[in-house]
Amino acid sequence: MSDRPARPAADQGSDPAAAFQPHDHGHCSSAALDAAEARLAQQGARLTPVRRRTLEILLESPRAMGAYEVLDRLAAEGFGRQPPVAYRALEFLVSHGLAHRLQRLNAFAACLHPGHDHTPAFLICRSCDRVAEAEAAPIRAVLSDVASGAGFRVERATIEALGLCASCAADGAA
Amino acid sequence: MSDRPARPAADQGSDPAAAFQPHDHGHCSSAALDAAEARLAQQGARLTPVRRRTLEILLESPRAMGAYEVLDRLAAEGFGRQPPVAYRALEFLVSHGLAHRLQRLNAFAACLHPGHDHTPAFLICRSCDRVAEAEAAPIRAVLSDVASGAGFRVERATIEALGLCASCAADGAA
DNA sequence: AAGACAACCGTAACACTATAACAGCTCGTT
DNA sequence: AACGAGCTGTTATAGTGTTACGGTTGTCTT
Numbered sequence: 001m002s003d004r005p006a007r008p009a010a011d012q013g014s015d016p017a018a019a020f021q022p023h024d025h026g027h028c029s030s031a032a033l034d035a036a037e038a039r040l041a042q043q044g045a046r047l048t049p050v051r052r053r054t055l056e057i058l059l060e061s062p063r064a065m066g067a068y069e070v071l072d073r074l075a076a077e078g079f080g081r082q083p084p085v086a087y088r089a090l091e092f093l094v095s096h097g098l099a100h101r102l103q104r105l106n107a108f109a110a111c112l113h114p115g116h117d118h119t120p121a122f123l124i125c126r127s128c129d130r131v132a133e134a135e136a137a138p139i140r141a142v143l144s145d146v147a148s149g150a151g152f153r154v155e156r157a158t159i160e161a162l163g164l165c166a167s168c169a170a171d172g173a174a
Numbered sequence: 175m176s177d178r179p180a181r182p183a184a185d186q187g188s189d190p191a192a193a194f195q196p197h198d199h200g201h202c203s204s205a206a207l208d209a210a211e212a213r214l215a216q217q218g219a220r221l222t223p224v225r226r227r228t229l230e231i232l233l234e235s236p237r238a239m240g241a242y243e244v245l246d247r248l249a250a251e252g253f254g255r256q257p258p259v260a261y262r263a264l265e266f267l268v269s270h271g272l273a274h275r276l277q278r279l280n281a282f283a284a285c286l287h288p289g290h291d292h293t294p295a296f297l298i299c300r301s302c303d304r305v306a307e308a309e310a311a312p313i314r315a316v317l318s319d320v321a322s323g324a325g326f327r328v329e330r331a332t333i334e335a336l337g338l339c340a341s342c343a344a345d346g347a348a
Numbered sequence: 349a350a351g352a353c354a355a356c357c358g359t360a361a362c363a364c365t366a367t368a369a370c371a372g373c374t375c376g377t378t
Numbered sequence: 379a380a381c382g383a384g385c386t387g388t389t390a391t392a393g394t395g396t397t398a399c400g401g402t403t404g405t406c407t408t
């Protein structure tokens with residue numbers, strides 16, 4: 001999982017705060033889609049219309065979206081209107097590192113740094129519901145360390161923080 | 175069975191004889207239950223029969239249990255058989271630090287160290303399904319640190335690791 | 349002791365989340 | 379043309395969680 005092509009232009013890289021700022025999603029969306037297509041081609045996977053549209057929908061939202069919310073959008077645009085349509089597309093995106101599933105919310109969000117860190121930590125603002133990705137490597141290191149003290153070998157870790165983002169804190173949200 | 179099912183004799187609070195009442199199940203968690211009761215008393219909360227039995231059920235299981243699994247047990251013992259019965263008891267236990275909810279599993283487990291660290295990290299063995307609690311303080315410290323780089327203030331963190339426990343690894347589980 | 353009140357337990361009904369099983373389509377290969 | 383693989387769509391069902399309401403009980407007040 002270490003070979004990765006050139007960084008996409010819209011990669012907001014190391015500044016997770018960017019995710020909490022309003023910005024032009026249409027722009028980051030097309031860059032992300034291009035990057036996605038390139039990554040998938042390497043893996044011999046196809047970004048079919050439903051999958052592409054599903055990813056676009058996720059990219060357009062600053063919040064995580066429930067599967068049925070995504071499904072409603074898809075159905076309104078002429079795709080199938082049964083749950084598996086959305087779940088299959090979402091599962092495909094997640095398994096190819098293009099989207100994430102948030103356990104705490106039963107929801108999905110586009111991956112903003114595809115190819116970077118496939119299982120980041122998530123910062124979920126309880127006021128505006130925006131979701132940001134944070135570097136999980138140092139956290140996972142400590143977790144693995146603590147776990148190995150119990151003889152436990154960590155394979156996958158879910159790290160999700162609920163709290164208040166900078167803008168909401170500035171806006172005086174409790 | 176009569177139409178008014180028998181309920182576990184576990185009158186709480188004002189009856190001093192309650193302390194002497196023998197358990198139906200000999201093994202136990204009576205120490206944990208006593209501790210729980212003491213903790214609750216301090217908080218002005220009551221360990222009613224349903225709540226007590228729910229905690230016992232969780233304590234008897236090394237795995238996390240789904241709400242409906244708990245509900246089946248409760249219903250079989252004469253308590254209500256509708257979902258809110260289980261969910262209310264579980265929510266009470268969680269909110270008083272006597273049980274935990276595992277987001278990844280949609281399941282609940284008794285807290286093994288009540289009064290210690292109320293939101294530990296969880297180590298979930300994918301082979302035997304057992305759940306262990308690990309010290310989360312150092313992990314949360316790193317998480318808060320990473321998050322603060324994005325101006326995010328962490329309030330609650332979900333840290334759940336999936337992997338292989340020592341015994342399963344020793345038994346040669348993949 | 350009687351009434352007011354809050355907490356608790358139970359019920360029915362419903363909402364939300366997710367999967368199983370199966371059928372048809374398309375496309376590349378033989 | 380026939381085949382198989384992968385994708386999309388369908389119906390039906392399973393699993394998880396909540397809302398709304400009513401009755402009981404225990405406590406506090408008067």
